[in-house]
Amino acid sequence: MRLRRARQDSGASPYPEDSVGRMMEPPLAVFFPQQSVGEAIEAIRELVKSQFITYAWVLEADGKLVGVITMRDLLFNDRGAKLGEVMLKGVFALKLATPLLDAMKLTLDKHYPVYPVVDDEGRLKGTIRGQRMFEAQAVELSAQAGEMVGVTKEERLATHWPRSLLFRHPWLQLNLLTAFVAAAVVGLFEGTLQKIVLLAVFLPVLAGQSGNTGCQALAVTLRGMTLGELKPGDTPRAVAKEAILGLCNGALVGITAGLGMLAYALMQHHPQAFMLAGVTFLAMILACVVSGVSGVLVPTALQRLGADPATASSIFLTTATDVVSMGAFLGLATLLLV
Numbered sequence: 413m414r415l416r417r418a419r420q421d422s423g424a425s426p427y428p429e430d431s432v433g434r435m436m437e438p439p440l441a442v443f444f445p446q447q448s449v450g451e452a453i454e455a456i457r458e459l460v461k462s463q464f465i466t467y468a469w470v471l472e473a474d475g476k477l478v479g480v481i482t483m484r485d486l487l488f489n490d491r492g493a494k495l496g497e498v499m500l501k502g503v504f505a506l507k508l509a510t511p512l513l514d515a516m517k518l519t520l521d522k523h524y525p526v527y528p529v530v531d532d533e534g535r536l537k538g539t540i541r542g543q544r545m546f547e548a549q550a551v552e553l554s555a556q557a558g559e560m561v562g563v564t565k566e567e568r569l570a571t572h573w574p575r576s577l578l579f580r581h582p583w584l585q586l587n588l589l590t591a592f593v594a595a596a597v598v599g600l601f602e603g604t605l606q607k608i609v610l611l612a613v614f615l616p617v618l619a620g621q622s623g624n625t626g627c628q629a630l631a632v633t634l635r636g637m638t639l640g641e642l643k644p645g646d647t648p649r650a651v652a653k654e655a656i657l658g659l660c661n662g663a664l665v666g667i668t669a670g671l672g673m674l675a676y677a678l679m680q681h682h683p684q685a686f687m688l689a690g691v692t693f694l695a696m697i698l699a700c701v702v703s704g705v706s707g708v709l710v711p712t713a714l715q716r717l718g719a720d721p722a723t724a725s726s727i728f729l730t731t732a733t734d735v736v737s738m739g740a741f742l743g744l745a746t747l748l749l750v
Contacts (some may be wrong), residue, residue, distance in 0.1 A: 415500070419426065421738055426431065427508055427509060428511070430510055430511055430512045430513075430543075431508065431509050431510060431511055431512065432506045432507065432508060432509075432510045432511075432512065432515050432529055432540055433508035433509060433529065433537070433538075435540050435544060435545070436508075436529045436537065436538030436539060436540045437510070437538055437539055437540065437541075438538060438539075439528070439536050439537075439538055439539050440459055440463050440465060440539075441459055441465050441467070441468040441469065441625050441710075442468070442470075442536065443455070443457055443468055443469070443470055443471070443481070443495055444468065444470065444471060444472075444473070444495070445470055445478065445479070445494065445495055445496030445499070446494060446495075446496065447494070447495050448491065448492055448493065448494060448495070448703070449485075449486055449489050449490065449491050449492070449493045449494075449495065449498060450491030450492065452468055452481065452486060452495060453486050453491065456468065456486070457608070463555075465479050466483075466526045467482060467526055467738070468480070468481035468486070468495075469481075469528060469536055469539075470495050470496065470499045470742075471535075471536055474535065475535035475536060476533065476534045476535050476536075477505060477528055477530055477534055477535070477536040478496075478499070478501065478502055478503075479496070479499030479500055479501050479503060480499060480500050480503045480528070481495060481498065481499050481500070482500070485498050485499070485500070487716045503528060504522065504524075505527065505528040505529065505530045505534070505536075506518065506519075506527050506528070506529070506530070507528050507529070507530065507531070507532070508529055508531055508537060509532070512545060513541075513638070515527075515545060515548070516545060518642035519542060520639065520640065521547070522548055523542065524542055525541060525542055526539050526540070526541050527539065527540050527541075527542065539551050542593050560659070567679045569734055582729065585741065586727060587663060587727050587730075590727060590728070590730070590731035591731070591734075593731055593735060594731060594734035594735050594738060595643075597734075597735050597738055597739045597742075598615070598738055598742065600739075600742075601742035601745075601746055603742070604742055604745055604749075605742070608679060608682075608684075608688070608745060608749060610676060610680055610682065610688070610689075611741070611742065611745055613676065614673055614676075614692060614741070615701065615738055615741065615742075616667070617669060617672075618669075618692075618695060618696065618699055618737040618738065618740075618741050619733065619734050619737050619738060621665055621669070621696065621699070621700065621737075622696075622699035622700055622702070622703040622733040622734075622736065622737040623703065623729075623730055623733045623734070623737075624708040625658060625661060625662075625699075625700045625704055625707075625733075626702040626703035626704065626729045626730075626732070626733045627707065627726060627729065628704075628707065629654045629658075629703070629704045629705075629706070629707025629708055630707040630708075630710065630711060630725055630726065630729055631707075632707075633707060633708050633711050633712070633721075634652065634711055634721060634725070636650070637711065637715070637721055642712075647708065647709075649711050650708045651705050651708050651709065654704035654705055654708050655701050655704060657704055658698070658700040658701035658702070658703060658704030658705065659697060659701050660696075661700050661703055661704075662696050662697035662698070662699065662700030663693075663696075663697055665696055666692065666693040666694070666695075666696035666697050666700075668691065668694050669692050669693065670689040670690065670692045670693035670696075671689065672692075672693075673685075673688050673689045673692040674686065674688070674689035684728075684749055687748060687749055688749070690746075690748075691741065691744045691745050691748055691749065692741070694740075695737065695740045695741035695744050698736070698740045699733065699736055699737035699740055699741070702732070702736040702740075703729075703732070703733040703736065703737070704734070706729055706732040706733060706736075707729060709730050710725050710729045710732070711725050714728075
């Protein structure tokens, strides 16, 4: 009986970081097509005493993977049958240099407990458990929420505060600069605010609602990118969907916000109370539409520029939503009321 087991090279891994090759384990229960079912069973009986065996792999003499044997195949076939006759051919395999995220996309609808890892010539180099890939990807996903606001995935609760300061502070400076942009927009309508002071009361309402709308779209878009659902050419469709959602949500919350503005303006005995309510309604619709569209365009633009789509996306998104919501609100008020 000939049984081969691969060895992992000692020292630094030759494979890229976050690649399948970095995470693979040595292949166990490796056989040749001419070996019998009985030989495989006896060999596996010894292996399971110290290793967890899920599949047996069938290789050619040059190490090329040509088949896989399940425990069911060994149980229900004659012990004298050749493995080449009972093996499953056309084995799905991952490549050594495949990034973890791409591997997750490839295996999303397969749900195998173990995947073989091969080189470019199809030679078996190792195996990787699906559970381990999903666990590693879960860590990446857990870091995504922090990256959206400038917290790097390297930072942990135990990270010393000077290092945390180094990680976070640059993004806070960037956020401050983008906030100045929103402030400049408000400054353009200083005259309108002086004439209709109660507009200032509803600026945070518009900004908060549009910001939340944009974050919802951003979360769905990033999830689609991570799971491979957002494919090249799908961006226009995603933008159209978020625009429709923004229109509908903006109209519904716009009614509530408009009624709130009407009640407040009447309490203040403002002569243009109903016009203010209409301006609030229209501004809410416009802000929600643009915010939803921005939730798609911001991460896709970062991706096209070669940047991580999750990195500080919410900082750029917040700037866009603040500028649009405040600009639309004050601009409409200036156009219709002043």
